[in-house]
């Protein structure tokens with residue numbers, strides 16, 4: 262099972278709160294090849310995993326995977342593979358979803374934290390490939406960071422490292438975490454919209470996308486809001502460089518998809534403000550919304566007996 266003509270099939274499941282992405286890849290000497298990929302509405306409730314197993318079987322058909330990886334949005338106890346808490350998928354709380362799914366799919370599987378999966382994929386086979394020390398920053402509603410060294414995320418003594426969104430400067434606005442002046446309170450997706458609404462006296466409800474669109478159309482308030490946000494991001498980039506001196510910084514997440522308004526100005530400001538810092542290459546992420554699913558494929562690969570660290574820089578997408 263799992264091999265046909267010497268090819269190993271690996272399955273990545275990026276299990277999100279609203280959508281689930283499933284990606285089937287073949288491992289070939291030249292790299293990992295995408296065979297098929299699909300996005301489903303996430304099955305919810307107690308029977309979610311049985312439904313998910315059915316959807317996966319429909320996608321893989323006779324090409325049964327040697328192993329699968331599955332992302333979990335929330336706190337995961339790696340040793341027991343149990344979901345401690347997940348706000349977006351609460352029906353998984355207290356369960357070991359990869360074990361349950363493994364029994365239904367008849368293949369071994371492993372659960373991984375969604376942010377760690379996406380960061381690992383970007384570092385190993387996305388924008389960071391070929392380098393062994395990468396800091397990955399995800400700019401979304403929340404801001405997450407991950408330091409990927411030799412293909413593994415440095416989790417920290419309590420599994421809590423990488424919270425760059427909540428490194429506080431002590432002044433400025435109050436963040437949802439209770440501190441003042443966090444990066445997330447400046448550039449977190451929902452904050453950008455709220456800041457623009459405040460700035461022009463409009464009722465709340467704008468999104469980050471709206472702000473970027475308005476700036477593009479010449480709206481001065483939107484330009485000011487983005488200017489403040491990219492200044493804060495520049496300061497955080499300098500902080501990352503001062504603290505860990507990474508070989509590259511990769512910026513992903515929804516906000517990174519408007520590079521002209523977010524990533525490029527932040528990098529320009531960081532370059533201008535740098536004093537002792539040695540800025541590494543700072544690049545936009547390459548895997549887009551599929552980063553988590555590729556990260557799950559890499560976890561599957563490790564579960565099937567391959568180790569990612571030994572092939573750093575050699576894993577390529579060939580499809």
Ligand SMILES: [Zn+2]
Pocket residue numbers: 426427428436437438439440443445446
């Ligand atoms: Zn905070």
